Amino acid sequence: MPKMIEAENLFNHLLPALHEVCARLAGAVSQPADFADFDVHVRREMLHLGEVVAGAMLAQGLPSLRGRERAPACATCKKTMTFKQMRPMELRTCLTGVPQTVQSPYWQCRDCHRGEMGLRLLMNLQRDGMTQELRELAAIAGANAPFGEASEKLLGRMAGLTMSADKVHGICQETGNELMPKMESGQLGKARQLRKDEVLYVLGDGGMLQHDGGWKEAKLFIVFPSMSRAEVSRDRRQLTERQVIATMKSADKCGPMLWDAVRKWLPKDQHGNEIIKGNVVFLSDGSEWLNGLCEEWLPGARKILDWYHVSEHVAETAGVLFAMETDDSEAFEWREHKMELLRNGAVSEALGELLIETNRPGVGAEGKDKLRNLHGYLAKRRAQIDYPAARSRGLDIGSGVIESGVGHVMQQRMKRSGIRWSHAGSPPMLALRAAWRCEPAVALRAA
Numbered sequence: 001m002p003k004m005i006e007a008e009n010l011f012n013h014l015l016p017a018l019h020e021v022c023a024r025l026a027g028a029v030s031q032p033a034d035f036a037d038f039d040v041h042v043r044r045e046m047l048h049l050g051e052v053v054a055g056a057m058l059a060q061g062l063p064s065l066r067g068r069e070r071a072p073a074c075a076t077c078k079k080t081m082t083f084k085q086m087r088p089m090e091l092r093t094c095l096t097g098v099p100q101t102v103q104s105p106y107w108q109c110r111d112c113h114r115g116e117m118g119l120r121l122l123m124n125l126q127r128d129g130m131t132q133e134l135r136e137l138a139a140i141a142g143a144n145a146p147f148g149e150a151s152e153k154l155l156g157r158m159a160g161l162t163m164s165a166d167k168v169h170g171i172c173q174e175t176g177n178e179l180m181p182k183m184e185s186g187q188l189g190k191a192r193q194l195r196k197d198e199v200l201y202v203l204g205d206g207g208m209l210q211h212d213g214g215w216k217e218a219k220l221f222i223v224f225p226s227m228s229r230a231e232v233s234r235d236r237r238q239l240t241e242r243q244v245i246a247t248m249k250s251a252d253k254c255g256p257m258l259w260d261a262v263r264k265w266l267p268k269d270q271h272g273n274e275i276i277k278g279n280v281v282f283l284s285d286g287s288e289w290l291n292g293l294c295e296e297w298l299p300g301a302r303k304i305l306d307w308y309h310v311s312e313h314v315a316e317t318a319g320v321l322f323a324m325e326t327d328d329s330e331a332f333e334w335r336e337h338k339m340e341l342l343r344n345g346a347v348s349e350a351l352g353e354l355l356i357e358t359n360r361p362g363v364g365a366e367g368k369d370k371l372r373n374l375h376g377y378l379a380k381r382r383a384q385i386d387y388p389a390a391r392s393r394g395l396d397i398g399s400g401v402i403e404s405g406v407g408h409v410m411q412q413r414m415k416r417s418g419i420r421w422s423h424a425g426s427p428p429m430l431a432l433r434a435a436w437r438c439e440p441a442v443a444l445r446a447a
C-alpha cells in the first residue's frame with residue numbers, strides 16, 4: 001500500500017514555515033536579557049509549527065480518502081455514500097486550539113441525501129471541529145478549576161491552548177452527561193474479582209452543595225479493594241484501584257448504582273449469587289440513609305463507623321465545651337481521651353463519661369446539648385464502633401479515606417466560596433469529578 005503521507009513532501013512543505021519560525025526566534029532573542037524567557041518563545045513557535053505540520057499532513061493525506069473503496073456507509077439508511085467534492089471545514093487540534101481550515105472529502109447519500117464530512121467521521125469530531133484530545137484536555141481542566149481559570153490558566157498558560165471559558169463549560173457539561181449513564185451502571189472504572197483474603201471497601205458519604213434554590217445534598221460512594229494500595233513514599237499510600245460514584249439523585253436511586261459497581265468484585269456461591277458477607281466492609285458516618293442503603297443493597301456487609309467522622313463529631317463537641325478557654329489544650333486532651341477510649345473498645349466507659357459530664361455543674365445549655373447529641377450518636381451505632389475487632393482483622397477503620405474522598409471529589413472543585421450550581425450543572429460535573437478520581441485513569445471523553 002502506498003504511503004498516504006510522503007515524508008519528503010512533508011519536509012519540503014515545511015521548510016518555508018520553519019524558515020519563518022527561525023527568523024522570528026532569532027528576532028525575539030537578540031540580547032542576553034532575552035534568554036530569561038527564551039523557552040516561552042520557542043514553545044509558542046513550536047506549537048505554531050506543529051499546527052503547520054498537522055495542516056500539511058491533512059492536506060496530503062485527505063484527498064487519498066475519496067476513493068470509492070473508502071466510501072463510508074450512510075448512518076441513516078446504511079447505503080454506501082458517494083464522494084461529492086473536497087470541502088473546507090474548521091478543525092481545532094490540541095496543538096493550539098485555534099481553528100484551522102482544512103479540506104475534507106464530502107460524502108453524500110444518494111437515497112436520503114444525508115451529507116458527511118470525511119474528516120469528521122475519521123476523527124469522531126463533533127460540530128465544533130475539536131479533536132477528541134482537545135476536548136478531553138478541556139474536560140480535565142474544567143473538572144479541576146472553575147471554567148474561567150481552566151480557560152486562562154490551565155489551558156492557556158500551561159498548555160498554550162486557546163479556548164473560551166464558555167466553551168470549556170460546554171464541553172464539561174456534555175462530557176459529564178455522557179459519562180453519567182456509565183457511572184450509574186457501575187461501568188466507570190475497572191472492576192476485578194477480589195483476591196483470596198481480600199475485602200472490598202465501600203465508602204458512603206453525603207456533602208452539601210450550594211444550588212440556585214438553596215443547599216442540596218450530593219451523594220458519594222467510593223469502592224476499592226483492600227489490596228489496591230501502593231506505597232508512594234514512606235508514609236503515604238495511594239489507591240491504585242478505585243471506582244467513584246457522585247450523584248445528586250435521591251438515596252433510593254443510589255442503591256442500584258452502588259450494587260452495579262460492587263457486584264462485579266464479589267465471588268459467587270454455587271447458585272451464582274454474589275457473596276457479600278465477609279467480603280464487603282461499609283464505611284460511613286452511620287447516617288440513617290447510608291445504614292438503610294447498606295442493609296437493603298449490601299446485606300451482610302460489615303458496617304464500620306468511619307473514624308474520621310467520629311473524631312470530627314467528638315472535636316465539635318470539645319469545641320463547644322471548652323469554647324471559653326483561652327488555651328485549647330483542654331479541648332485537645334478531652335478529645336484525645338474520648339478517641340482513645342473508642343479506639344480501645346471502651347465504648348461503655350466513653351458513653352458513661354458523656355452522661356456524667358452532661359450533668360456536671362458549669363456546663364452550659366449548648367454544651368449539654370452537644371454532649372447528649374454525641375452520646376445518642378454513639379449509643380445508637382454501638383455495633384459499628386467495635387474498632388478493636390475491626391483492627392484485629394486488619395480492616396481499615398476509615399481514618400481519613402472518606403474525608404479525602406469528599407475532599408477530592410467535591411470539595412476541591414465544587415465547594416469553593418461563591419460557587420453556586422444550577423440543577424443542570426451539578427450532576428454532569430459530579431460525574432466528571434467521579435471519572436477523574438477513578439483509578440486506573442478513565443478517559444474524560446465520549447465513548
Ligand SMILES: [Zn+2]
Nearest residue numbers: 074077109112
Ligand atoms: Zn442515506
